[in-house]
Amino acid sequence: xxxxxxxxxxxxxVESLKFVLEASDYICYCAYNxxxxxxxxxxxxxxxxxxxxxxxxxxxxxxxxxxxxxxxxKDIPILMVTAxxxxxxxxxxxxxxxDEYITKPFELDDIVRIVDSYLKKD
Numbered sequence: 033x034x035x036x037x038x039x040x041x042x043x044x045x046v047e048s049l050k051f052v053l054e055a056s057d058y059i060c061y062c063a064y065n066x067x068x069x070x071x072x073x074x075x076x077x078x079x080x081x082x083x084x085x086x087x088x089x090x091x092x093x094x095x096x097x098x099x100x101x102x103x104x105x106k107d108i109p110i111l112m113v114t115a116x117x118x119x120x121x122x123x124x125x126x127x128x129x130x131d132e133y134i135t136k137p138f139e140l141d142d143i144v145r146i147v148d149s150y151l152k153k154d
Contacts, residue, residue: 033057033058033059034058034059034079034080034151035058035059035060035061035076035077035078035079035080036053036058036059036060036061036078036079036080036081036082036147036151037060037061037062037063037069037072037073037076037078037080037081037082038050038053038060038061038062038063038081038082039062039063039064039065039066039068039069039072039073039081039082039083039084039087039092039095040064040082040083040084040087040113041064041065041084041086041087041088042084043064045084045113045136046062046064048140049082049140049143050062052140052141052143052144053143053144053147056144056147056148058147058151061076061078064087065087065088065089065090066087066088066089066090066091066092066094066095067088067089067090068089069081069083069087069090069095070090070095070098070099073095073099073105073108074105077104077105077108078108079108079109079151080108080109080110080111080147080150080151081095081099081108081109081110081111082110082111082113082143082147083095083096083110083111083112083113083130084112084113084114085112085114085115085116085121085125086114086115086116092112092114093124093125093128093130094128096110096112096125096128096129096130097128097129099129100128100129101129106129109131109132109150109151110129110130110131110132111130111131111132111134111143111146111147112125112130112132112133112134113134113135113136113138113143114133114134114135114136115135115136116135117135121133131150132146134146
């Protein structure tokens with residue numbers, strides 16, 4: 033089973049994502065701040081990450097940059113979910129190696145579909 037790491041400081045979002053993704057046969061790990069998220073990413077090496085941008089301790093962009101510039105983690109797809117919808121935010125996301133940029137509020141079905149498109153290839 034594929035492992036997904038969800039990192040967001042909004043607990044209801046984490047719970048909702050975890051619920052729909054586990055219903056689609058993924059194993060979910062959760063962190064509620066950037067520091068824990070980065071540590072967990074290195075511990076479990078997930079098949080995919082869902083990251084919020086604005087979080088305590090380390091923001092999502094920084095996590096993405098740290099992982100994407102490390103050969104051990106650079107191939108992990110990162111979906112950035114954020115309330116920030118400005119074009120410049122999307123550009124920062126692209127520069128830091130984010131694979132998908134999804135704005136809040138989002139439909140849970142859309143997230144599952146995007147995750148499937150990355151993880152159900154094989």
